[in-house]
Structures are given as C-alpha cells and as structure tokens.
Amino acid sequence: MSITQRDRDLGTGYAMKPSTTRSELTSVGRGTPMGELLRRYWHPVGLLNDAADIPRKVRVLGEDLVLFRDRHGRAGLLHARCCHRGTTLYYGKVEEDGIRCCYHGWKFDTEGRCLEQPCEPEGGLFKDKVRQPWYPVQERYGLIFAYLGPAEKKPALPRYECLENMDDGEFVEADDSSIGGGGPVIIPCNWLQHFENVVDPYHVPVLHGSFSGPQFTNMMASMPEVRFEMSPRGVTVRSIRHQDDGKVFYRVTEAVLPTLRGAQSARCAIRPRRIDRLDAADRRHLVPDLGCAPNSTENSGGT
Numbered sequence: 001m002s003i004t005q006r007d008r009d010l011g012t013g014y015a016m017k018p019s020t021t022r023s024e025l026t027s028v029g030r031g032t033p034m035g036e037l038l039r040r041y042w043h044p045v046g047l048l049n050d051a052a053d054i055p056r057k058v059r060v061l062g063e064d065l066v067l068f069r070d071r072h073g074r075a076g077l078l079h080a081r082c083c084h085r086g087t088t089l090y091y092g093k094v095e096e097d098g099i100r101c102c103y104h105g106w107k108f109d110t111e112g113r114c115l116e117q118p119c120e121p122e123g124g125l126f127k128d129k130v131r132q133p134w135y136p137v138q139e140r141y142g143l144i145f146a147y148l149g150p151a152e153k154k155p156a157l158p159r160y161e162c163l164e165n166m167d168d169g170e171f172v173e174a175d176d177s178s179i180g181g182g183g184p185v186i187i188p189c190n191w192l193q194h195f196e197n198v199v200d201p202y203h204v205p206v207l208h209g210s211f212s213g214p215q216f217t218n219m220m221a222s223m224p225e226v227r228f229e230m231s232p233r234g235v236t237v238r239s240i241r242h243q244d245d246g247k248v249f250y251r252v253t254e255a256v257l258p259t260l261r262g263a264q265s266a267r268c269a270i271r272p273r274r275i276d277r278l279d280a281a282d283r284r285h286l287v288p289d290l291g292c293a294p295n296s297t298e299n300s301g302g303t
C-alpha cells in the first residue's frame with residue numbers, strides 16, 4: 001500500500017485505516033471477560049414450545065446447543081455434539097427419558113447423564129463415567145432460561161413484579177418476533193450492537209420516522225429532548241417530545257445490564273409496559289411482552 005497525503009486529503013476509501021477489532025465487550029465465549037460476566041446470569045434461550053420432541057438448534061453465548069423436551073415434560077439443553085464421536089444431537093431422537101444420538105444410539109437425559117450405550121459390551125459398562133455437556137434450564141414467563149456459568153455462582157432466576165401482578169386487561173405475551181414485534185427471530189449482529197440501541201433515542205425519528213413506516217406512532221416522529229441517567233440497574237433514558245397539539249409525550253426506556261431492556265409501548269394507552277424485552281445475549285432475541293388490551297387505541301398523551 002502507498003497511501004499518500006493526497007489520498008488522505010481526498011478522503012477516498014483507499015486512505016482508510018485498516019480495521020481493528022476490540023473484542024473485550026463483544027466476545028462472549030467461555031474465558032473471555034464478557035463471556036464470563038454474561039455467564040453469571042440466566043438468559044432466555046427459547047419459548048416454552050421450542051423445547052419439544054423435535055430437537056431444536058440454539059446458539060447461546062457462542063455455543064451450539066440442542067434444546068428438547070423429554071416425554072416426562074423436562075426441558076433439556078445439551079451441547080450439540082455427541083460426546084462419543086461428535087455427531088450432532090440435532091438429529092437425535094427424543095424418547096421418554098432423554099435424547100438418543102442417531103449414530104450409535106447413546107442416550108442422554110436432560111442433565112447429560114448417559115443412560116444407554118447399545119453398541120457397547122453389555123449395554124455400556126462405563127456409561128456412568130460419561131456426561132454429555134449440559135446446562136440447567138428453568139421455565140418462566142413463557143420462556144426457557146438457561147444458565148451457562150459456574151455452578152457455585154448460579155443466581156436465582158429473577159422474578160419481575162410487573163410480569164406477575166396483572167391489572168385487568170394486562171397479560172404477559174412471549175414471542176420471538178423481536179424488535180418490538182415483527183422483527184426476525186435471529187438477528188445476525190453482535191449482541192452489543194443490538195443492546196446499546198436501547199439507549200439511542202435519536203435514531204427513532206430518523207430511522208423509524210422514515211424507513212420503518214407504522215412501526216411506531218407519529219408521536220415519536222420528532223427529535224426528542226433527552227436526559228440520560230445512570231441507575232443502579234443500568235442506564236435510564238428520558239425522552240420528551242412536544243406535540244403539535246400542545247401535549248407532551250414523555251417516554252422512559254431503560255437498559256438493565258446485562259441484556260434486559262425496558263420500554264413502554266408507544267401504542268398502549270393503558271399504562272406503560274415496564275418490561276418490553278428480555279434479549280438473549282447471542283443474536284437471538286425473545287420478547288416477553290406485557291400486552292395491552294386488544295381494543296386499546298393509540299396513546300393520545302404522555303405516559
């Protein structure tokens with residue numbers, strides 16, 4: 001390369017500095033700083049129905065896993081590659097008490113214990129020494145949460161008062177449409193690129209006011225006055241928009257570390273929805289929503 005001052009002055013792409021990668025926040029593998037931090041929390045990895053008798057591929061914190069539900073109703077989350085010869089358990093067969101690898105038939109329960117080795121002498125004399133890597137899961141709010149960290153650091157799965165004490169007409173809705181409804185199930189971006197967006201209210205009138213069409217209301221189509229505040233949980237964003245009719249549209253969104261975002265629905269006239277999304281930290285975004293009554297109309301004032 002022979003970049004000259006003239007190239008720099010012209011600002012052509014040839015004068016660009018080579019890209020570099022800072023991975024402290026973006027890498028989520030085991031042993032990385034952020035990967036370890038995220039492995040101290042529970043993360044949503046699927047909807048309840050995603051765990052079924054057909055194994056489902058999920059990718060969580062950079063790990064390829066298989067989610068299933070045995071016929072006793074227990075959800076299991078195992079590493080995708082069979083510990084025998086590495087065949088993917090995605091093609092496994094779910095049975096009453098576990099999942100059976102399609103290659104030599106080793107069967108694992110939801111905690112990775114090897115129950116059967118049909119090709120081994122006497123059904124597997126050493127099967128008790130084998131453990132398919134697995135992760136604990138819990139089900140709540142229509143979602144399956146997994147914990148991928150060290151056992152001694154495992155926290156309680158959080159409960160959210162606003163998702164448990166419902167007023168009339170309120171309900172919890174879990175779906176995987178992401179981005180406030182209508183988005184793709186899996187977004188091919190780094191988790192941080194998506195999560196930092198919740199504290200970026202300035203893009204709303206530009207992006208959503210033009211490209212997104214009816215995704216948000218007209219009330220949000222103007223540039224807001226914004227206050228950012230650090231909170232014990234993360235960052236709170238207060239956006240104020242003065243409407244043409246003299247009303248003030250006041251919207252509070254909150255980024256709760258490490259991956260939760262709280263945002264009231266601009267379309268819901270009943271009351272703010274305090275948790276809009278629980279985002280998975282690795283490309284998959286799940287949405288437990290506090291919904292509004294079906295006949296609610298567009299909000300006509302601040303909330």
Ligand code: FES
Pocket residue numbers: 082083084085086087101102103104105106
């Ligand atoms: S590779 Fe799974 S049982 Fe052999």
Ligand SMILES: [Fe+2]
Pocket residue numbers: 197203204207208
């Ligand atoms: Fe947005």
